[in-house]
Amino acid sequence: MTTAWVPLATTTLSSSASDITFSSISGAYRDLILVATGKSTSGTQDQGINFNADGTAGNYDCVIMWGNGSTYNSTTSTWLIDYYGSVTTDNNAATILQIMDYSATDKHKTYLSRSNRAASGVDAIIGRWNNDAAITSIKYFLIGGTLAAGTTVSLYGSNRS
Amino acid sequence: MLAGNDAFSDSDEDILAETVLTSSQAEVTFSSLNTLAAGYQHLQIRAIIRTTRNANNSNYYLRFNGDTGANYAQHYMRGNGSAMESNNLQTSGTEGVYVYQGATSATSGTGTYAASVIDILDPFDTNKYTTTRILTGFTGAINRVLLESGLWMDTDAITSITLDEYYGSSFAAGSRFTLIGMK
Numbered sequence: 001m002t003t004a005w006v007p008l009a010t011t012t013l014s015s016s017a018s019d020i021t022f023s024s025i026s027g028a029y030r031d032l033i034l035v036a037t038g039k040s041t042s043g044t045q046d047q048g049i050n051f052n053a054d055g056t057a058g059n060y061d062c063v064i065m066w067g068n069g070s071t072y073n074s075t076t077s078t079w080l081i082d083y084y085g086s087v088t089t090d091n092n093a094a095t096i097l098q099i100m101d102y103s104a105t106d107k108h109k110t111y112l113s114r115s116n117r118a119a120s121g122v123d124a125i126i127g128r129w130n131n132d133a134a135i136t137s138i139k140y141f142l143i144g145g146t147l148a149a150g151t152t153v154s155l156y157g158s159n160r161s
Numbered sequence: 162m163l164a165g166n167d168a169f170s171d172s173d174e175d176i177l178a179e180t181v182l183t184s185s186q187a188e189v190t191f192s193s194l195n196t197l198a199a200g201y202q203h204l205q206i207r208a209i210i211r212t213t214r215n216a217n218n219s220n221y222y223l224r225f226n227g228d229t230g231a232n233y234a235q236h237y238m239r240g241n242g243s244a245m246e247s248n249n250l251q252t253s254g255t256e257g258v259y260v261y262q263g264a265t266s267a268t269s270g271t272g273t274y275a276a277s278v279i280d281i282l283d284p285f286d287t288n289k290y291t292t293t294r295i296l297t298g299f300t301g302a303i304n305r306v307l308l309e310s311g312l313w314m315d316t317d318a319i320t321s322i323t324l325d326e327y328y329g330s331s332f333a334a335g336s337r338f339t340l341i342g343m344k
Binding site: 062064066073074076124126128159 | 177240275278
């Protein structure tokens with residue numbers, strides 16, 4: 001039997017940083033899972049993701065549904081991976097991103113995100129990077145801020161059968 | 162390891178089976194789960210799916226043990242990028258637990274596939290019905306994100322799972338289905 005999940009890397013920041021990037025990701029796996037407990041140096045900030053250093057927002061799209069305890073709705077965006085699951089100066093938000101068939105070269109890359117922040121709300125997101133290239137690097141960042149010390153991001157790969 | 166036996170694995174989550182389509186196919190079945198999944202408590206199907214249907218999305222269903230009795234029920238919650246809704250999808254369906262809007266199709270846009278993560282909880286416990294939890298969706302010609310519940314109202318242990326395109330079309334080449342067992 002083949003073990004499903006392999007831990008590939010974990011980074012915990014000891015000082016503030018603009019992003020956490022995992023590079024030279026092997027194509028040996030089927031899917032990737034990224035688990036983030038982010039923390040900002042100031043205020044409430046949304047989390048974003050870039051693949052292969054592609055920083056063009058128009059190459060990403062996502063659909064979001066969210067609830068905040070009193071209302072709910074759906075919207076669209078680009079490289080966002082949270083909505084009410086955004087991070088603040090504590091570690092009370094958690095985001096799990098599932099990146100499917102990340103090493104395939106015959107399809108755009110689709111990812112599912114579930115993010116929560118108990119004090120503000122809960123989100124489910126489907127995103128797509130409009131590119132057939134295999135993903136070899138992932139950049140995790142805050143869209144309007146800086147990651148604080150204590151931010152932890154882990155990356156796992158799922159084996160092929 | 163004794164000759165002829167699998168290597169020992171102390172993993173709590175293992176890949177039990179995987180199907181990657183190189184040509185279109187009407188359905189995919191994971192069978193002999195009484196032996197293949199022996200010793201596991203829960204199952205997860207991870208899928209990335211496009212169908213040959215001439216539309217911008219499609220559905221598929223999960224049929225357990227080939228059961229076509231009126232034994233399936235479920236609800237869903239959906240976002241389309243501008244609004245949310247929730248519905249009772251079926252209370253006594255006969256074809257399976259739907260993965261409603263869990264697939265892209267021929268006019269969804271080049272390279273677009275829907276992703277699904279489907280948890281099947283306690284499928285071998287003969288004291289309870291089998292429940293499912295589904296997160297699925299896609300972006301493209303239209304946008305969908307869905308959380309879906311599912312219930313198979315039968316206490317039999319699951320021995321097979323068939324995934325079948327809802328409209329009679331096929332799963333397209335490039336679609337992939339992975340079955341994971343969780344202890």
